[in-house]
Amino acid sequence: MPVPPAALATAPLPPLPHWESVPADLPGAIRQVKAALRARIAASGRTVEDVFSVAEQRVSAEVDEILAARQRGEAIWPVIDYADIEAGAVPADALARLRRRGCLVVRGHFDHDQALAWDSDLVDYVESNAFFENYRGPGDDFFSAVGSRPEIYPVYWSAPQMQARQSDRMARVQAFLSRQWKHDSEGVAWFDPDRDALYPDRIRRRPPGADSGGLGTHLDPGTLELWMTQAYQKAFRHLFDGTVEQYDPWDAAYRTAGPQYPGTTMCSAFRTFQGWTALSDMDHDQGVLHTVPIPAAMACLMLRPLLADVPEDDMCGVTVNQVFPAGERWHPLLMRALSGIPDVRAGDSVWWHCDLIHSVAPVRDQRGWGNVMYIPAAPWCPRNREYAASVREAFRTGSSPADFPGEHYERGWSNRFAASDLNATGRRGLGLE
Numbered sequence: 001m002p003v004p005p006a007a008l009a010t011a012p013l014p015p016l017p018h019w020e021s022v023p024a025d026l027p028g029a030i031r032q033v034k035a036a037l038r039a040r041i042a043a044s045g046r047t048v049e050d051v052f053s054v055a056e057q058r059v060s061a062e063v064d065e066i067l068a069a070r071q072r073g074e075a076i077w078p079v080i081d082y083a084d085i086e087a088g089a090v091p092a093d094a095l096a097r098l099r100r101r102g103c104l105v106v107r108g109h110f111d112h113d114q115a116l117a118w119d120s121d122l123v124d125y126v127e128s129n130a131f132f133e134n135y136r137g138p139g140d141d142f143f144s145a146v147g148s149r150p151e152i153y154p155v156y157w158s159a160p161q162m163q164a165r166q167s168d169r170m171a172r173v174q175a176f177l178s179r180q181w182k183h184d185s186e187g188v189a190w191f192d193p194d195r196d197a198l199y200p201d202r203i204r205r206r207p208p209g210a211d212s213g214g215l216g217t218h219l220d221p222g223t224l225e226l227w228m229t230q231a232y233q234k235a236f237r238h239l240f241d242g243t244v245e246q247y248d249p250w251d252a253a254y255r256t257a258g259p260q261y262p263g264t265t266m267c268s269a270f271r272t273f274q275g276w277t278a279l280s281d282m283d284h285d286q287g288v289l290h291t292v293p294i295p296a297a298m299a300c301l302m303l304r305p306l307l308a309d310v311p312e313d314d315m316c317g318v319t320v321n322q323v324f325p326a327g328e329r330w331h332p333l334l335m336r337a338l339s340g341i342p343d344v345r346a347g348d349s350v351w352w353h354c355d356l357i358h359s360v361a362p363v364r365d366q367r368g369w370g371n372v373m374y375i376p377a378a379p380w381c382p383r384n385r386e387y388a389a390s391v392r393e394a395f396r397t398g399s400s401p402a403d404f405p406g407e408h409y410e411r412g413w414s415n416r417f418a419a420s421d422l423n424a425t426g427r428r429g430l431g432l433e
């Protein structure tokens with residue numbers, strides 16, 4: 001006689017095998033973890049199909065809403081004025097939309113003229129150091145599709161980048177965004193929303209007339225470690241223990257200390273939001289960023305590989321050392337919600353929850369420049385504190401940060417941002433005080 005689900009749910013669930021570094025036998029480990037996840041879900045009294053369908057219905061309602069809004073001609077991306085964030089006066093409905101969509105444009109984050117001046121200072125910075133003459137081509141696989149002309153500049157330590165990273169305006173927006181997360185739960189403070197780790201990243205300068213193939217739909221939070229390490233198995237615990245209804249994409253529990261599997265596309269830091277600041281005006285149809293603006297879609301992405309139609313040693317294409325792909329083959333419902341940013345002006349910033357599927361649209365014969373500084377929100381937590389040690393060293397020597405290809409163009413550039421130019425936010429972000 002079958003045991004009623006309620007009785008099963010109170011019994012301890014079977015533990016999951018875990019690999020704190022990349023397993024030697026990857027297909028074998030995938031088969032093993034999938035079997036164990038299914039067994040755990042079954043022991044909770046539910047089926048994988050049932051759990052996936054709960055996650056899918058939640059997402060499906062959001063997709064319908066997005067399609068209807070698009071039909072009505074409404075903008076999909078929420079927009080909030082920087083002035084409202086600074087004044088602590090963000091309207092409740094704007095806040096609700098940010099939480100619902102998981103992405104945001106901050107209007108007027110920096111003055112238009114300030115952003116344009118930073119852009120031209122960046123040009124001076126690279127030209128004064130003969131960057132174009134010495135450029136050796138793309139240093140990693142991920143961006144190699146963009147061509148041999150530099151579009152992504154592997155520079156990290158210019159004055160404009162550091163000025164933006166340590167500015168009060170940046171700190172305020174980062175804190176506002178990180179506070180959307182539940183950072184204090186299960187009796188643990190998972191991160192400090194009011195202190196950012198200044199995660200150094202590159203810049204992009206895409207010139208007028210450029211042709212670009214863009215970047216396909218993908219995610220950045222990690223790869224197989226999301227299923228295979230103990231910390232992430234706990235972070236996604238509700239998906240695997242029969243309580244899928246309680247899955248909260250804004251809960252930082254167990255996400256800020258665990259290991260990442262190494263790879264050329266890895267991000268060592270925990271980012272609440274990815275982001276960039278526009279250094280040129282950009283129209284919405286000029287090869288811009290798109291997202292699937294549904295934070296809870298992560299539940300579908302995590303559960304989909306467990307369904308019976310996916311080969312046993314396949315995680316819907318997710319594997320180490322490559323970005324986490326998400327596309328039509330396994331996620332056609334999600335792809336329908338893919339939505340681009342509105343027109344932005346230099347000085348606006350663009351943000352998306354770290355689990356959102358995103359892409360960069362292709363463009364031919366681009367109108368105007370497409371220039372950005374990548375600056376995410378990476379609040380202080382064990383993972384980011386640990387990475388900050390290597391960032392401090394990279395800052396001191398002008399090296400490429402450890403997450404990026406070791407190109408080290410700036411080591412001999414004398415006009416990079418100096419330690420004496422750091423303010424209190426900069427020093428705190430680098431862990432210097």
Ligand SMILES: [Fe+2]
Binds near residue numbers: 218219220358
């Ligand atoms: Fe990405």
